[in-house]
Every structure is written in structure tokens, then in C-alpha cells.
Amino acid sequence: MAHLRAAGLGALADLGFRGLDNGVLDPVIVTGFHATRTHKLTPGQKTANRVLANGRAPVEHGFAHLKNWRILTELRTEPARATCLLRALLVLTNLEVNR
Template structure:
């Protein structure tokens, strides 16, 4: 893969606001309660998320196995077309 570093010019107030959202909601993200089991709703949500993520993760694993993506010197737009072709061939 060819990494492309990027920097975004964001207002300081926006960065602070997003940081505070992350800090204040960190406890909410915790998927099992301490010493407890997941509720049936939480299990259903986790199962749905896993099913949605699985095809994407398999696709990324396939793309990483192709050497063309490690040695490529073309731009990201061209690589998108190549990635679509590889995933189509892999099906």
C-alpha cells in the first residue's frame, strides 16, 4: 500500500469540542458492563455490526495479499479502479 499523509486545517475550537465529546462519552462505549453479561439488545446490535463488517474486512485482507498494492506508483484514483477489479476477480 502507498500511504498518503494528510493534514487538515481545523479550527482549534472544533478540535477541543471533538476531544471533549470523546472524553465525556468514553464510558458509554464500554460494548460489556463490569461483572455482567450483555443484554439481548446489545448482543443483537453486536451481531449486526459484525455481519456488516465481515465483508469489508475480508475484502481488505484480499487486497493486502496482492503485491501490486505494495509496489504501485500510481495515484489513489487509479488504485481505486484497480482495487475494484481485484475484488471482482476474487469473488
């Protein structure tokens, strides 16, 4: 969390993510709003959840394709190289899927 905050970066997380980010006014990890039986979501909260889902969908689809093709099973490298490799693979995956 400190590394993301120091770099001025953020992350999108799904509704199941809990914990770690205590910065209420300046969150590093953005999650959606939860509804309960007694607390219904406002139209603004529903819109925020929809925007968050639209931002996360391409990444989720990219990782699903990478898992389906079993590209990541043989990956044996340091994390910094794996991050660059994953970024390149996601770009190539999106190009292939859109073709």
C-alpha cells in the same frame, strides 16, 4: 467526515474506532457497542454488533487476500484511481475465493 455526510454515504468501523464522528442522531461512521465489567450489553446491542460484523466480514476477508497476494505493494497512482482499482480487485478477489 464532511465529504461522506455531504454525499449521503456512511462507513462501517470496528469497535476500536474512536473519535471524529460527533453526529449522535445521524452518524456517518457506524460502530458497535462496547461492554464493560459494569455495563453488560443488551440482547439488541449484541444483535447490532453481530449485524455489523457480518457486514464488515467480506471486506475484511477481501483485504486480507489482497495483502496476502501482495497486490498493493507496488501501487503507485492517485487516490481516485486507487479507489476504483481496489473496488475492482475486491470484486475479482471475491469471485476467485468463491470459485
